[in-house]
Amino acid sequence: MEYKRILLKLSGEALMGNQQYGIDASRLEQYSLEIKKVKDLGIEIAIVIGGGNIYRGVQAESSGIDRVQGDYMGMLATMINAMALQSALENHGLYTRLMSGIKMEQISEPFIRRRAMRHLEKGRIVIFGAGIGNPYFTTDSTASLRAIEIEADVVLKGTRVDGVYSADPEKDPNATRFSKISFQEAYQKGLNIMDMTAFTLCQENNLPIRVFDMNKPGNLAKLVQGEEVGTLISS
Template identity: 60%
Template sequence: MEDIKYNRILLKLSGEALQGNHSYGIDPEFLSSLAEEIKKVADLNVQLAIVIGGGNIFRGVKGATQGMDRATADYMGMLATVMNALALQDALEKKGLKTRVLSAIEMREIAEPYIRRRAIRHLEKGRVVIFAAGTGNPFFTTDTAAALRAAEINADILLKATKVDGVYTADPMKDKNAVKLDKISYKDVIVKGIKVMDSAAVSLCMENGIPIVVFDVRKPGNLEKVVKGENVGSVVEGEAL
């Protein structure tokens, strides 16, 4: 078996990632290519869990800013993550992977209820576990859900899949002077307000010693490289040097 650095990983996928080049919804072509990248990692006998967002369908915070009750909007966002989870499950199973969707909001006809020990058992049996519906509670992002699930399953690392190649001092799409940071500490991310994940998620990872790698999921081979410990993206861990 090839050398791998991480045996159990939590992959955080944004809902927007599933859009591909579309402005809304799910891009079947990108979803298929993403499933192929995930399969390459699963074939290395890595235990893989995934938390997926729902921003490509509905974002709770946006609904709240438009006058909707925040809790109601957040629940709608959680349901959007379930739709994405089922789409990803279908794509992965078409590649021959065994999967399970575990939902924090109970809906037994389409997903198993989230139970920590059951999730770990699925991972031990080589199944890709997809966590849906965030934490099951409003006012928490799917970033926080990813950090929480990573801690609960004792993940070696949390991989934040994005459309950029790492963490920058500013938005590289808006600021041409933005500088890529290969490494940064949890505390610097929180204190300096650098946009990696929300502060609750970063704090959870810091408290549990779970490193975060931010990388471009659109580039073929990147996910496999991260799992093998190659220098891809940006790493958030430990204290500032």
């Protein structure tokens, strides 16, 4: 296997499928099956999922809600998605643990690094919800930080496009895809891969990022087996 322990970052918007908001049951089922394929290969899996399909903290200011309050609302949205994904994974016989950056004893464990690593060693899928528990940090930052803390081999950012392009491929037909690119090159070209905090965390800790199309069946399994899928960003 190319990797032993991965941190999979999923966007909340991806769970909408073709809906305007909320969770598409068929997309949730698809993702859980893709994750199961990888788990069956013996890979240790941690997951961070966004909440943009329900609420985004950055929406707060335009709607008159205090930004800090809005960010906490966004963290609660990630917990709803995390619980839905946890349920879908357990329906396929997988063992999971949900860990939260905010104390919610009835539905999750608090994030404790050593406990998270122990769960992974025992073969459980660990889902990190509620961000890092502080406002002004995105779920991209959460993914980078948690990946470093649990000593993951890579951050796998599952999106709806098949990698990193020189421009938005949905708007520019001449956009070219990179198979590999360095952190420095990505920064110089102004490529919007992750927010700067998340990107810098990965760069300073030599943690590679791979951006790939999560919606294409089999991509995740191919990737962990060493096939060239998506774009690799590394030192």
